[in-house]
Amino acid sequence: MKILVVDDEEDVQPLFLQRFRKEIKNHELEFDFAQSGEEALDYLKDKHSEVVLILSDINMPGMSGIELLTHIREDFPTPPPPVVMMITAYGDEENYKQAMDKGADDFLTKPLDFNLLKEKLKTL
Amino acid sequence: MTFFTYAALFLLAIRLRRAIKSSPITAKWNAPLYGIALSTIGVAFLLDDLLPNAAIEGIVIALVLLGVVEFLKREPDFKRFHVLINAHYPLIAAVILSNIVGLISIKFYKTHDDYFQAAQLAAFGWIFLRVATSKKQQSELKRISERKDELEILVAERTAEITKQRNELQETVKELQSTQAQLIQQEKLASLGELTAGIAHEIQNPLNFVNNFSEVSMELIEEMEEEMAKGDMEEATAIANDIKQNLEKIRHHGKRADGIVKGMLQHSRASSNVKEPTNLNTIADEYFRLAYHGLRAKDKSFNADLVTNFDPALPSINIVSQDVGRVLLNMFTNAFYAVHQKQKTVGGDFKPRVEVSTRTIKAAKGSEVEIVVKDNGSGIPDAIKDKIMQPFFTTKPAGEGTGLGLSLSYDIIVKAHKGHININSKEGEGSEFIITLPVA
Numbered sequence: 001m002k003i004l005v006v007d008d009e010e011d012v013q014p015l016f017l018q019r020f021r022k023e024i025k026n027h028e029l030e031f032d033f034a035q036s037g038e039e040a041l042d043y044l045k046d047k048h049s050e051v052v053l054i055l056s057d058i059n060m061p062g063m064s065g066i067e068l069l070t071h072i073r074e075d076f077p078t079p080p081p082p083v084v085m086m087i088t089a090y091g092d093e094e095n096y097k098q099a100m101d102k103g104a105d106d107f108l109t110k111p112l113d114f115n116l117l118k119e120k121l122k123t124l
Numbered sequence: 125m126t127f128f129t130y131a132a133l134f135l136l137a138i139r140l141r142r143a144i145k146s147s148p149i150t151a152k153w154n155a156p157l158y159g160i161a162l163s164t165i166g167v168a169f170l171l172d173d174l175l176p177n178a179a180i181e182g183i184v185i186a187l188v189l190l191g192v193v194e195f196l197k198r199e200p201d202f203k204r205f206h207v208l209i210n211a212h213y214p215l216i217a218a219v220i221l222s223n224i225v226g227l228i229s230i231k232f233y234k235t236h237d238d239y240f241q242a243a244q245l246a247a248f249g250w251i252f253l254r255v256a257t258s259k260k261q262q263s264e265l266k267r268i269s270e271r272k273d274e275l276e277i278l279v280a281e282r283t284a285e286i287t288k289q290r291n292e293l294q295e296t297v298k299e300l301q302s303t304q305a306q307l308i309q310q311e312k313l314a315s316l317g318e319l320t321a322g323i324a325h326e327i328q329n330p331l332n333f334v335n336n337f338s339e340v341s342m343e344l345i346e347e348m349e350e351e352m353a354k355g356d357m358e359e360a361t362a363i364a365n366d367i368k369q370n371l372e373k374i375r376h377h378g379k380r381a382d383g384i385v386k387g388m389l390q391h392s393r394a395s396s397n398v399k400e401p402t403n404l405n406t407i408a409d410e411y412f413r414l415a416y417h418g419l420r421a422k423d424k425s426f427n428a429d430l431v432t433n434f435d436p437a438l439p440s441i442n443i444v445s446q447d448v449g450r451v452l453l454n455m456f457t458n459a460f461y462a463v464h465q466k467q468k469t470v471g472g473d474f475k476p477r478v479e480v481s482t483r484t485i486k487a488a489k490g491s492e493v494e495i496v497v498k499d500n501g502s503g504i505p506d507a508i509k510d511k512i513m514q515p516f517f518t519t520k521p522a523g524e525g526t527g528l529g530l531s532l533s534y535d536i537i538v539k540a541h542k543g544h545i546n547i548n549s550k551e552g553e554g555s556e557f558i559i560t561l562p563v564a
Contacts, residue, residue: 011333011373018340018366021347059325059420064427089328095424111332 001124002030002047006040006056006068007087019114029121037063041071048076053124055108058088058095066102073103083124087112126182128248129219130168132212133189137161139255140196140205143262149201160192182223190216207261211254215247311528315453322418326384330377337370337377344370384410397540401440404493404561405482407449409434412480415456419464426464426476433481441493441563447536448561454529455497455557456480461520462501462555469502476500484563491563492543498556504549512547537561 005016013033023029032051034040037060044051054072058065065086072084085106086099096107106120137160144150144157167188175181193212196202202209222240226233233240344367351360409432420426456478463476479498484491504512511517513534518527537543541561549555 009329009333011337011377014369014373015333015336015340018344018370019336021344059417061416061428061430067427089325092424098424110328111335114336 001028001052001121002032002050003053003055004032004034004040004043004051004082006034006037006054006060006065008035008057008060010035012057036060037065037068037071040068041075044072044076048082049078051082053083053085053121055085055087058086058099066098069099069102069104085120126168126178126185126219128215128244129182129185129189130164132215132248132251133185133192134161134164135251136189136192136196136208136212137164139208140202143205143208144201153201177227179223179226182219182226186216186219186223204262204265205258207254207258208251211251211258214250215244218243218247307526307528308532311526311532312450314526315450315457315529320418322414322416322421323384325417325421326414327381330380330384333377334374334381337374341367341370341374384414397444399442399444402443402445402448403438403440404443404448404495405434405436405438407445408432408452408480408482408495411449411453412456412478415453415460416478419457419460423464426460426467428460428463428476428478431477431479433479435481435483438482438484438493439491439563441561443541443561444536447540451533451536451559452495452497454533455559458529458557459497459499459501459555462503463499464501466500466502466552485560487560487562489562492560493563495559495561496556497559498554500554503551503553503555504547505551509547509549513545 005012013031016031016033017024020029020031024031032043032047034043037056040054040056041063044054056065056068063071065088069084069086072082076082083105084103085108086095086104087108087110088095088099089110099107108117137157141154141157141161144153167185171181171184175184189212193209193216196209197206218240222233222244225240344363348360348363348367351357351363412430412432416428416430459478460476463478467474467476477500479496481496481498483494485494486492508517508519513530514527515531516527517531534545537545537559543559543561546558546560547555548558
């Protein structure tokens, strides 16, 4: 299962790779990364059919996670659409509502609880 | 004819006594003058009996009168009665002259008796004339002195009034100065408030990494132990390498949070006014992100393109970094506010963009460092362009801005650092704030 992680923080990448070390080793999961909404859209142009789950930060310079979500829902409606989970440090009502309105499947807050994320992945 | 002399002496004493009535010198002179008046009568009887010759009696009493006149003239208390006192000289002279002539030649005196008597009478009359003049003069003087007193009271009143006003003004100036100091402190706190959300966000991120990397490292150590137990040293070494990298990252993010806290403390601390070599790129970058996240924390819908064009070869310059940092924070906050305002009115396709760039420029005297903060926001209307640097001028709704940001920025850049602030702005298109600071 391929997962795209969108976050402007570079160190998110080794973190995910280590957290999911076993899953990656066992070829259960595969990770790709983008550091901005723009980069993520570029990536998705070619590989949207491969990506099952997109985890995106909301608060990024340039295109925000919410905008990215909007684009994803508009540009890649072909079923099955990717599951999109939004991540933000600002875990407030407004952000949550906005993300859900724009078609997010789930909403996670930073600091990311990887055990919870693993549970959620199992149900996908 | 000696009667006139006695009468003159008696009347002089009585008149003076009356004239000084209810004046400060009354107590001192009332009794002596009364004494002179009374003794005049006594002397009149005494001399009449003692001296057989009327001519000698006339000379003696005239000399007594002269003595009294001379004494009174020397007394400063009677300075204002000189006209009255001096009026007695003609009488003294006439009496003495007549009686001397009478002593020398009684015959001559007798034949010219009328003239001598007329002269003495005239001299006696002269005293009354002078008394009238003196009275008039006295009343005039009294009027003038009263007027003077009135004026003096008026002047004293006015002076008191002016002194009171001056004291009030000094109080007001003191109050204004302390209010100004309070406002400056308030502005610092307000900008710290703007920073708080940004700081929280900026610290939260590195903290998350510290927590996550240490947690994952613990898992990795367990895995490493498992691999070692299995004897797979190659895999164990690979994991150890990962752990090493993670520790490095923990340290990196720990330092990042540390720097942010230090910066925050520096910002709120009263300025030390110590200029130290500082890399403007570093503080510009730091405050740029803090300002952005500060605004974002308040309004989640806000988003902007942050563009940085830092000259990597920018020389360090001597500045009070918290002060210049405060200026930059103010510029960034304004820029984000401007694009945010435009986004609210235009909406839709508008892409908010704030750009900060640094470069070195050659100036007439040595080189200068230039920082440009550029936004594509609402811009500054021409009508208020010359007002924006004024203290307390703000376009923000009441309670949102102190109106001191740019005014303090001007003080810091122009007055304290000998730099410049230039503004290019077009309403509806955006603004550009250009700060230049001398390198040396």
